[in-house]
Amino acid sequence: MTAMKLQKLVYYSQAWHLVWEEEPLFTDRIEAWANGPVVPTLYQRHRQRWQLTGADDLGGDTTALTEAQRRTVDVILEHYGSKPANWLSELTHRESPWRDARSAAGLSDGERGNAEITHASMYEYYDGLTSTDAQDI
Template sequence: MSVKDVAEYILRSCGEMTAMKLQKLVYYAQAWSLVWDERPLFDERIEAWANGPVCRSLYAAHRQQFIVRPATLKAEEPELDDRARNTIKAVTEFYNKQSAQWLSDLTHLEEPWKKARERAGAGAGDACEEEITLSDMHEYYSGLQATNAPL
C-alpha cells in the first residue's frame, strides 16, 4: 500500500476536499492504523510542517492544487486490504466532519507533531522537515485510546 492508495481511497469515499484536509486525514489514518491494526498503512514518511503533518510524496502529487478531486492521484482502484479500508472508514467518519483548519489546529496540540518540531528546533511558523516517527504516533494515540478518547 502507498500513501497515494490511502489518499485516493479517502477522496473516493468522501469526495473532493482541500489538500490540507487530505493531508490531515491521511495522517490520522496512519496513526490509528498503528494503534488498531498494529501496522503502518504506508511506508512514506510524514513530516512536521508548519501547518501540521504532511506527507511530502503526497504533497508532490497534489502540489499547487487547493482542491483535490477523486481519481486525481490514482486512476485505478486503490490497492487496500479490508483492514486498511475499515480503519480509513472509521477515521474519516470521525474526522472528516471537521474543517482543514480545525484538523491542523488539533495536530498542533498533539505530541507527535510537537515532538518532531522540538527535535528540529523549529519555532512557530518555521519550515521543518523533521519526521513524525511511527513510534511517537503509536505511543501517543495508544494513550488516547486507553483514556477512552473518541476513537
C-alpha cells in the same frame, strides 16, 4: 476537499492504523511541517492545488487495501471527515507527535522544516488515548 484536509486525514489514518493493527498503513514518511503533518510524496502529487477532487491522480490503489486498512480509513473518515481543514491542523498542533518532532529539530512556530514524525511517536501518543477519551474513535 482541500489538500490540507487530505494530508491531515492521511496522517490520522496512519496513526490510528498503527495503534489498531500494530503495523503501518503505508510506508511513506510523514513530516512535521508548519501547518501540521504532511506526507511529502503525496504533497508532490497535489502541489500548488488548493482544492482536490476524486478525479485527481494522487496515487495509490484503493482496491489493494486489506479489509483492516479499509476499516481504518472508513473510521477516520467517519470521525474526522466532517471537520474543517483548519480544525484538523490545529488539533495536530496540540498533539505531541507533531510538537515533539518540531521541537527535536529546533523548529519554531511557523518555521519551515521537514522533521519526521515517527511511527513510534504516533503509536505511543495515540495508543495512550485509547484508555482515555478516544475510545469512541
